Amino acid sequence: MKSYRKELWFNLPGRRGFVNITRDVQQVIDEAGIQEGLVLVNAMHITASVFINDDEGGLLGDWDRWLEKLAPEKPYDQYRHNDSGEDNADAHMKRSIMGREVVCAVTAGKLDFGPWEQIFYGEFDGRRRKRVLVKVIGE
């Protein structure tokens, strides 16, 4: 069994945003030289997500409005986490809905995906450097 790891770094200018990282993940699989196995892609921060969905601009805006409805940023004082001087309790909840990680099959050296599957980094508390871990195992 072979294994390979690489970190992807992000620094989004706004508080929230989505980045399509599908090509970056495929490139890590290429570097790993693994043909058959699994790839784990996870946010290394607890106010960010990695998830798979459609790369459609209207939909990405819909996510943002929908998550804000389910776990509103403001008022800040609705969350006890924010008593400690933080303002990002909502980001922890938004990330819970969207998920920390995806696990994908690697088949014949490629992400084994349906036609519309794209991997996204979801940022809910940006404006600083944050990381995603890609770990590939297989042969």
Add this chain to the structure above:
Amino acid sequence: MKSYRKELWFNLPGRRGFVNITRDVQQVIDEAGIQEGLVLVNAMHITASVFINDDEGGLLGDWDRWLEKLAPEKPYDQYRHNDSGEDNADAHMKRSIMGREVVCAVTAGKLDFGPWEQIFYGEFDGRRRKRVLVKVIGE
């Protein structure tokens, strides 16, 4: 390390529905001939889920009503995704809550499950052929 992949196909008659696929996944593990490892089961479409929960009829109806409350199908014009001629923005959100995939342990050739765990395919935009990927790795 061995690996094995198989697709399961679905064509649900309604917009939404749930299918217990536990036996199908176990059958793929049997075909793979893998005794110890992991199995990934993921929707290959972005308006469908694979998740693990209880196979109880009342509860399956509860999911449907609950998801419709958190991410309503209508009015269609509340979602910018639907401006493009689609009507399934809600299905993308419902799938986010329920999840794209499960990863299960394979031990002594069997799904290593608690007493009530059952794997479901969750359809949120049906009436067409859609797929689930089962990838088993191990020895």
Add this chain to the structure above:
Amino acid sequence: MKSYRKELWFNLPGRRGFVNITRDVQQVIDEAGIQEGLVLVNAMHITASVFINDDEGGLLGDWDRWLEKLAPEKPYDQYRHNDSGEDNADAHMKRSIMGREVVCAVTAGKLDFGPWEQIFYGEFDGRRRKRVLVKVIGE
């Protein structure tokens, strides 16, 4: 490829609660003697979660209030699942939001984590013995 499995047992005194199990999972990896691979950590019950987030007391209370808002315990008769004599339909939904499992990278024998990542067992229907499965694969 090596594999190793162990169950962690819980019996929380209240209906809901969170337990940090990061050290327990690391100990299972140590016992497994695996340096490079993946570890799956999943609830074996369908009214409990395993998830990764911050170990901050204010935030843990925020989760509890937030989940109760999205999937209220009462009134019990709002859920058809509860017609069968159960009172825990809300617990099935809360666990859907928080997730059944996490998959983590193992690198140089350690959980390959960002600075704040902690693994939690999330109980939504406690007061009885319940289990988490830890399965490590790798070399």
